[in-house]
Amino acid sequence: MSAQPARPAPSGAFEFLTTKKDEFVGWARKFSLFPYPFVTACCAMEFMSVSSTLYDTDRFGAALPRFTPRQSDLLMVVGTVTHKQAPILRKVYEQMCEPKWVIAFGVCATSGGFYQNYAALPGIDKIIPVDLYIPGCPPRPEMVIDGIMKLQDRIARDRHPIVNERF
Amino acid sequence: MDQAAFERVRERLAGITGEAAVSHGVLVLEIDSGRLLEVVHALKGEFGFDLFLDVTAVDWPQREPRFDVVWHFYSTRDFVRVRVKTRVPLADPVVDTLITLYGSARYMERECHDMYGIVFRGNDDLRPILLYEGFEGHPLRKDYPKHREQPLVPYRDAGP
Numbered sequence: 001m002s003a004q005p006a007r008p009a010p011s012g013a014f015e016f017l018t019t020k021k022d023e024f025v026g027w028a029r030k031f032s033l034f035p036y037p038f039v040t041a042c043c044a045m046e047f048m049s050v051s052s053t054l055y056d057t058d059r060f061g062a063a064l065p066r067f068t069p070r071q072s073d074l075l076m077v078v079g080t081v082t083h084k085q086a087p088i089l090r091k092v093y094e095q096m097c098e099p100k101w102v103i104a105f106g107v108c109a110t111s112g113g114f115y116q117n118y119a120a121l122p123g124i125d126k127i128i129p130v131d132l133y134i135p136g137c138p139p140r141p142e143m144v145i146d147g148i149m150k151l152q153d154r155i156a157r158d159r160h161p162i163v164n165e166r167f
Numbered sequence: 168m169d170q171a172a173f174e175r176v177r178e179r180l181a182g183i184t185g186e187a188a189v190s191h192g193v194l195v196l197e198i199d200s201g202r203l204l205e206v207v208h209a210l211k212g213e214f215g216f217d218l219f220l221d222v223t224a225v226d227w228p229q230r231e232p233r234f235d236v237v238w239h240f241y242s243t244r245d246f247v248r249v250r251v252k253t254r255v256p257l258a259d260p261v262v263d264t265l266i267t268l269y270g271s272a273r274y275m276e277r278e279c280h281d282m283y284g285i286v287f288r289g290n291d292d293l294r295p296i297l298l299y300e301g302f303e304g305h306p307l308r309k310d311y312p313k314h315r316e317q318p319l320v321p322y323r324d325a326g327p
C-alpha cells in the first residue's frame with residue numbers, strides 16, 4: 001500500500017571515493033598499532049613517559065598496550081635482553097600473528113649497548129628480525145615518536161599480502 | 168656507629184681470630200677456612216651479628232691460594248659491620264656452608280658458586296641462580312674470556 005521509500009536526496013557530499021587497495025589497507029593498519037611492551041630495563045621509564053599524557057603515542061594510534069603477544073602486532077623491545085631472557089623473547093615473537101613489526105627501543109636492544117660480556121645479548125636482531133632501531137640511552141620521547149612515524153610511513157607504503165587477486 | 172660497641176667487639180674478637188684490622192669502619196677478620204663455622208658461630212651467638220649481608224669472592228690470578236672468599240655480617244643491635252675473609256686454592260675451592268646459621272646464605276652461596284665456582288660444603292642446592300643450566304665456566308673469574316658468550320637461542324643469519 002505504501003509507496004516505495006523515496007530515494008534519499010543527493011546530499012552533495014562524497015558518497016564514495018576511490019583509492020588503491022594497498023594504500024587503503026596500509027592507511028588503516030598504520031593507525032592501528034597494538035604494541036606489546038617487552039620491557040626489561042631502565043628504558044621502561046622512557047617508555048612510560050612517551051606512552052602517557054605528556055608525549056602521548058595515542059595520537060599516533062599506537063597507545064593501547066596488549067599484554068599478550070597474540071593480540072598485538074608491534075613488539076617493542078625496551079631494554080637489555082640477556083642470554084637467559086632470549087628464549088622468552090623468541091617465544092613471544094613467534095606467538096605474534098602476522099603482520100607484525102619489531103622496534104628495538106634503546107641502544108641495549110639495538111646492539112647490546114655498553115654491555116659486551118657473558119650475560120647480554122648483543123642486539124635483539126641476533127635472534128629476531130627488527131624493523132626499526134631507536135638508539136639512545138635512553139632515547140628521547142621525540143626520537144621514539146619519530147621512530148613510530150617512520151614505521152607508520154613504511155606500513156603505509158608496504159604491500160599488504162591480504163590484498164590479492166581475490167580482493 | 169656505636170664506638171663503644173665497636174671497640175668491645177674488636178677486643179673480644181681479637182682472642183678468637185688474632186688482631187682484627189679496621190678498614191673503612193669495618194672490622195676485618197682473616198681466618199683459616201677450617202675455622203669458619205667456629206668464628207661465625209661466635210659472631211652470631213656471642214656478638215649479635217644477626218644479619219648476613221653477603222658472601223662473595225675475590226680472584227687473584229697470580230696468587231696461590233687464588234681466591235678470597237668474603238662474608239659480611241651486620242649487627243642490628245650494635246650497628247657494627249664485620250668482614251670475614253679466608254683463602255682457598257683453585258684446586259680445592261671449598262668452604263663450609265652457613266645455611267645452618269643463616270637461611271639466607273642459601274641463595275647467596277648459589278650466586279657465589281655461579282660467578283666464582285666456590286663450592287660450599289653442606290649446601291646441597293648449588294644449581295645456577297643467575298646463570299642458566301648449561302653455562303660453562305664461572306664468568307667473574309679473571310680467566311673467563313671477556314667476550315665469550317653462550318647464547319641459548321641460535322643466532323640468525325645476518326642478512327645484508
